[in-house]
Amino acid sequence: MNEPHHPAHAAALAHALRAADRGLAVIPLSRTKLPAVRSPHRAEPRRIRCHGECGQIGHGIHDATTDPTAVRALFAAAPWATGYGIACGRTPHHLIGIDLDVKNDVDGIANFEALAVDRGFAVPASITVATPSGGRHLWLRGPADRTVPNSVGRLAPGIDVRGTGGYLVGPGSTTNRGTYTLAPGTEHQALAAVPDALLQLLAPPAVASHRSMPALPIAGRQAVALVQFVLDAPDGQRNDRLYWAACRAHETTDAPALAAALIEAAVRIGLPEPEARATVTSAARRISARGAR
Known part of the structure; x- marks a missing residue:
């Protein structure tokens, strides 16, 4: 190069x-x-x-x-x-990003502070990135057994969530609008756990009865979280979610059993079984190819 x-x-x-x-x-x-x-x-x-x-x-x-x-x-x-x-959402940190925009007449930082007071949780002292527009990215550690989806303005105006399948612009990045930097005073801050009250707002709603959890051939919080991630898939994202979950499954020692559970979950939410099996097989090939590099 x-x-x-x-x-x-x-x-x-x-x-x-x-x-x-x-x-x-x-x-x-x-x-x-x-x-x-x-x-x-x-x-x-x-x-x-x-x-x-x-x-x-x-x-x-x-x-x-x-x-x-x-x-x-x-x-x-x-x-x-x-x-x-x-x-975001990857092991071992299960990173969750709270993206607080400050632009025009929207102040995501103030709205998040108000949300914390209203819902009874303290804003954690954690790694925080200052954005070129004056906003903040608050980094939080998520639990291994919960899947946090991405959202835009769902919690309040100016508050976006970067969860599983999303990404955060890292500090030290230069963009058309400027450079992302670690916020003063957070340079040596540890990654804080997401408060329980906030997690209840971030986690997906309960699924309908036809999307109930299949019987799992293995135990473990990660297995439950991956299967639930597939069950929660909205229309238009079912195959994408299945592929992502299958990739994570094939990074575990219980890959075959967990892959079967993911296929069953995908079928429950409407994917044809041949398509679900092909997606899981593609994921396995992808992870195997990475391991062979």
């Missing part, structure tokens, strides 16, 4: 490697805050539903990794990258 074309690329790579060393899976981002590695399917005549099972990079958050060699390869493929994204 040639030397980066601008210092922001080298800085973003250095910050991304430090995050990966702390167990945070990362991807390179462009100045627009979008994944920087171009899709290998962009020239294909029809839209391809692929999350990396093709064996190539360029699948957005599905490329996120903590492997330093893989991180360098992703940045090498996108020398225009000036930032990096941190995947």
Whole structure:
């Protein structure tokens, strides 16, 4: 690889490697805050539903990794990258991002503080990132047995949630609007656990009776959380959620049994069984290919 074309690329790579060393899976981002590695399917005549099972990079958050060699390869493929994204919901931290926007007449920081008072929880002292617009990203550690979905303005205006399948712009990233930095006083702050009262607001609502939990062949909070993640999938996201959950399942020692439970859950929410099995098989191939690198 040639030397980066601008210092922001080298800085973003250095910050991304430090995050990966702390167990945070990362991807390179462009100045627009979008994944920087171009899709290998962009020239294909029809839209391809692929999350990396093709064996190539360029699948957005599905490329996120903590492997330093893989991180360098992703940045090498996108020398225009000036930032990096941190995947939320991944083990071991199960990161949840509370994105507090401050723009126009909306003050997400004030609205979050008011929400905390109303719901009876204290805003945790945790890692906090200052955004170029004057907002904040509050990082929280989620539990392994709960899945937190992404949302925009659901809790209150100016409060967005980055959960499973989402990502946060990492500190040290440079974007069209400026640079993301650690907020003063939080440089050495530990990652705080999400308060129980806040978690009740963030967690998905109870599923309908036809989406009840199937009998699991194995025990464990992670198994329950992954199956529930599939059961909670809204229309249009069922296959995507199944693929993500199957990838996480194939990173465990109980992969075959858990994969079967995920297929059953997918069928319960309306996916044809052949499609569900094909998705789980693709996920297994993807994880096996990563392990062979």
